[in-house]
Amino acid sequence: MQDADLIDRLPFERLAASDFQQIRDLAYRSFGLDLKPGKEELVSARLQKLVRSGGFQSYQAYCRHVLHDRSGESLMALIDALATNHTSFLREADHFDFLRRRVAPVLARRAGVEVWSAACSTGEEIWTLAFVLRDALPTSRIQLLGTDISRKALASARRATYEAARVQVLPKPWLTSYLDADGNPPLSYTVKASIRAQAVFQRLNLIEPLPWNKQFPVIFCRNVMIYFDRATQQRVIASLAANLEPGGYLFVGHAESFSGIDHRLEYVQPAIYRRPVGRKGGLWNE
Ligand SMILES: C[S@@+](CC[C@H](N)C(=O)[O-])C[C@H]1O[C@@H](n2cnc3c(N)ncnc32)[C@H](O)[C@@H]1O
Structure with missing residues (x-):
């Protein structure tokens, strides 16, 4: 023993x-x-x-x-x-469908795009995001920021190697184009180096003031606020909203309701919110 x-x-x-x-x-x-x-x-x-x-x-x-x-x-x-690190590829798949249909075509017109997965856990969420964006624009134009409070989870996200059973939900073309099979038959898969090279992972505690003031077109912050009380949720949502560009989208978990929270975001569809575009619309003129 x-x-x-x-x-x-x-x-x-x-x-x-x-x-x-x-x-x-x-x-x-x-x-x-x-x-x-x-x-x-x-x-x-x-x-x-x-x-x-x-x-x-x-x-x-x-x-x-x-x-x-x-x-x-x-x-x-x-x-x-x-911390509960449970996550999976293509989790809450309608979000990725929305991203593919409504957001990626707009982002494809830009020279560079940085998206943020806040509370990225072991990386499945940020890599799914990367694959959706990669279908619409070249890897070199995509930048991925993954943050989480757990160092252990971040280490797995950086490694980007997943057991074969975990990636089976992915469409076949993604499996062959965006991941390398490890072994034959493959016991695991690793996200391709060219995609990994576009990602930066950083330890970040969402309840503390953010160490930057950026404007992201897309923020995923899913299935973490469910563990916070209302007062903490209120603060975190305000700080995420401040880091969205006008017209930018915030994706939260389907179990995370904004009811009773004071915020300035527009409701788009379940678990998707948007910072108002403003009068000019800028790059969001769809
Ligand atoms: C259930 S996972 C969600 C992962 C992914 N977003 C998803 O929806 O599949 C929650 C993650 O939030 C992280 N977390 C918990 N509290 C946090 C905090 N205060 N700041 C940043 N991350 C936190 C945990 O370490 C964990 O990896």
């Missing part, structure tokens, strides 16, 4: 209410995660490995360590363990 398996089988104390409260406060303050009461089991399952492998005798000792670790490393590991 491996050491890690052995560690997992050792009996461990339950997460006390006070420990849960401490982790809850920490997660909320550091990355906006709103852990509702009732999530104790989920939290203890996700942190157990970290607590055991760090040699801590209790969750309390572990919490104390995270709070006092000035390097920030333990907090990063806690975030990596608590």
Whole structure:
């Protein structure tokens, strides 16, 4: 039996209410995660490995360590363990269809296009975006910015290698044109180097002020605000909207409603919003 398996089988104390409260406060303050009461089991399952492998005798000792670790490393590991990284290629496919039909033809008239996948997780979303845009314009004109709070997720996104089963949802022409098969028969696929070269990945916490003031024509920020409370959602949406160019589109997850949120974006269709074009319309004169 491996050491890690052995560690997992050792009996461990339950997460006390006070420990849960401490982790809850920490997660909320550091990355906006709103852990509702009732999530104790989920939290203890996700942190157990970290607590055991760090040699801590209790969750309390572990919490104390995270709070006092000035390097920030333990907090990063806690975030990596608590964040839900679930994602997939072509997730919420109607968004990519909208992008292909309504947005890509307009962007194809431009000399350069930079799109942002905020909370890109392990990269499936940003690469799907890249493939849709690549069908409409040359790779060299596309720039991709992928950000996430999780370093672990970002490392996978950069690597851009996915098990064969994960890419099976992609249309065959994409599989052959935009990915390299690894092995024969292929056990995994890697996004082609020319497409990877157009992407920049950066660690970014959406609840903090953004380190830039850019104007993107397209921002995907999907399935992350669902973990935030209303006040945090309000702030994040305002900051995303400020980073959209007039006429630019914001795509959010279908489970993420803007109801009760004060914003200046136009509703386009479910989970798609747009910054008003303005009188001149500029490049968005469709
Ligand atoms: C469920 S995944 C969504 C991935 C992708 N956008 C999608 O819809 O398939 C949520 C991602 O949000 C990231 N995340 C959570 N809190 C964040 C924050 N405060 N700032 C930036 N990213 C965050 C997590 O690390 C995770 O990778």
